[in-house]
Amino acid sequence: MDFLGFSSASYTFRVIIFLSLFFFLCNGFSYPDSSLFYTHHHRHNLAKHNYKDALTKSILFFEGQRSGKLPPNQRMTWRRDSGLSDGSALHVNHLNFPQGFQFSMEKYELEIDLDSVDLVGGYYDAGDNIKFGFPMAFTTTMLSWSVIEFGGLMKSELGNAKVAIRWATDYLLKATSRPDTIYVQVGDANKDHSCWERPEDMDTQRSVFKVDKNTPGSDVAAETAAALAAAAIVFRKSDPSYSKILLRRAIRVFAFADRHRGTYSAGLKPDVCPFYCSFSGYQDELLWGAAWLQKATRNLKYLNYIKVNGQILGAAEYDNTFGWDNKHAGARILLSKTFLVQKMKTLSEYKGHADNFICSVIPGAPFYISQYTPGGLLFKMADENMQYVTSTSFLLLTYAKYLTSARTVVHCGGSVYTPGRLRSIAKKQVDYLLGDNPLRMSYMVGYGPKFPRRIHHRGSSLPRVASHPAKIQCHQGFSIMHSQSPNPNFLVGAVVGGPDKHDRFPDVRSDYEQSEPATYINAPLVGALAYFAHSYAQL
Numbered sequence: 001m002d003f004l005g006f007s008s009a010s011y012t013f014r015v016i017i018f019l020s021l022f023f024f025l026c027n028g029f030s031y032p033d034s035s036l037f038y039t040h041h042h043r044h045n046l047a048k049h050n051y052k053d054a055l056t057k058s059i060l061f062f063e064g065q066r067s068g069k070l071p072p073n074q075r076m077t078w079r080r081d082s083g084l085s086d087g088s089a090l091h092v093n094h095l096n097f098p099q100g101f102q103f104s105m106e107k108y109e110l111e112i113d114l115d116s117v118d119l120v121g122g123y124y125d126a127g128d129n130i131k132f133g134f135p136m137a138f139t140t141t142m143l144s145w146s147v148i149e150f151g152g153l154m155k156s157e158l159g160n161a162k163v164a165i166r167w168a169t170d171y172l173l174k175a176t177s178r179p180d181t182i183y184v185q186v187g188d189a190n191k192d193h194s195c196w197e198r199p200e201d202m203d204t205q206r207s208v209f210k211v212d213k214n215t216p217g218s219d220v221a222a223e224t225a226a227a228l229a230a231a232a233i234v235f236r237k238s239d240p241s242y243s244k245i246l247l248r249r250a251i252r253v254f255a256f257a258d259r260h261r262g263t264y265s266a267g268l269k270p271d272v273c274p275f276y277c278s279f280s281g282y283q284d285e286l287l288w289g290a291a292w293l294q295k296a297t298r299n300l301k302y303l304n305y306i307k308v309n310g311q312i313l314g315a316a317e318y319d320n321t322f323g324w325d326n327k328h329a330g331a332r333i334l335l336s337k338t339f340l341v342q343k344m345k346t347l348s349e350y351k352g353h354a355d356n357f358i359c360s361v362i363p364g365a366p367f368y369i370s371q372y373t374p375g376g377l378l379f380k381m382a383d384e385n386m387q388y389v390t391s392t393s394f395l396l397l398t399y400a401k402y403l404t405s406a407r408t409v410v411h412c413g414g415s416v417y418t419p420g421r422l423r424s425i426a427k428k429q430v431d432y433l434l435g436d437n438p439l440r441m442s443y444m445v446g447y448g449p450k451f452p453r454r455i456h457h458r459g460s461s462l463p464r465v466a467s468h469p470a471k472i473q474c475h476q477g478f479s480i481m482h483s484q485s486p487n488p489n490f491l492v493g494a495v496v497g498g499p500d501k502h503d504r505f506p507d508v509r510s511d512y513e514q515s516e517p518a519t520y521i522n523a524p525l526v527g528a529l530a531y532f533a534h535s536y537a538q539l
Helices: 009-027 051-064 133-153 155-175 189-193 218-234 240-259 283-297 300-309 328-340 349-361 386-406 419-434 519-535
Strands: 181-186 208-212 410-412 415-417
Touching: 051 155, 051 519, 133 155, 133 181, 133 218, 133 386, 133 519, 155 181, 155 218, 155 240, 181 218, 218 240, 218 283, 240 283, 283 300, 283 328, 328 349, 328 386, 349 386, 349 410, 386 419, 386 519, 419 519
Parallel strands: none
Antiparallel strands: 181 208, 410 415
């Protein structure tokens, strides 16, 4: 590596010693890692992994999760059209009774929503055939953030990433087409999970569930607003008219989320729980949504909203898990940019909030509270743990980018950690996922010589329609689900839940905690892989 443009090894060594001593004397902190003084590009021949190939496959995965009418250029060719009547018969998830209603059919007329709405499209969240709006919106936000931060490095894959985002946003526009209403789920999850059938064959009830002013859902609404706002930034230059449509809808949806407060799982508990309950409440999504609208609109209204409501919405809470349910850490990192890069001193506190999160995941740092497996994988929980690996890796790389731009570091008590240290931690996580682990297994389907062959995924595990055109009935597929035979269809790019806390992975199809892929695992990984592919001159 070159150091500040000099090629002399001896001179470089003396300069590093001088700068390190100067840094220590001026700050009184522990010795920072020397990557503060190095550029973060690496020679191509040092790369252990083909990050470009992994990037391509991580985006391709989304085509395997598509619902609706598939386009002629569909690359995951074992999939076929599905869910073409979604929204045609709305599920009555609540009745709108007048205030003080008593059960007198003569006195009051019930308002029952029996019309239809076009809800064709979108993504199945994981290995089932349900369209859950909450994780789909988060997936969209993170795919968009990946492109916003690292899309300039993606080159030929940028177009594919935008297609993946638009497949989601086209659906989210449909789901928010009516004011003060969001259609947040298509399909009865309990009935769907009692079947093991291809999405092309599914015959379970395609119930539609919604939130509105009578059954609020600030969490799913604010996340949807975040997704639309983030995507508006992605398409601002390439498709300005579409970007404006997304942004206008994001503004309207966020206003609804803020005006009618409540968690969506309170009113829809039997239908969304235990699948995607809002355990963290809705405050984190309001902060997250406001942060994205501030970024997308540059309107001082949202900046003031954050200043006034930030603490109430949990900006300073000490939680260190970032995923489809809890957005606090992501909001802190995103808002830190307004201070670090855009120099808005009114949000200077978010540098400290962001540091606190980062410190919690740096091994050995003050305030370090995260758990790692013996093989070095960040471990948050047994169910779909890899989602936290990819989301945390993305935040580490993104914050490192902001810190580098601001020429500053992370402060953890009396210790200092540089952007380079954050990148090295993220790289170790991504490399573990791709095969640098005790089992020497890639946890991405189709990447490397050894990867999961029995993923918990209906479409992947059952014969494709082309080879088995006859319908596979609801319970008929369970014989295959419980078998030891490998999946006949590769869901290329799918990242599964991953190993347990002891680095063990049984590759058993029925083990949904470890073997099921999900869109929100891949979405932040797209940005991380783009960064490393560029850093090692693979793009």
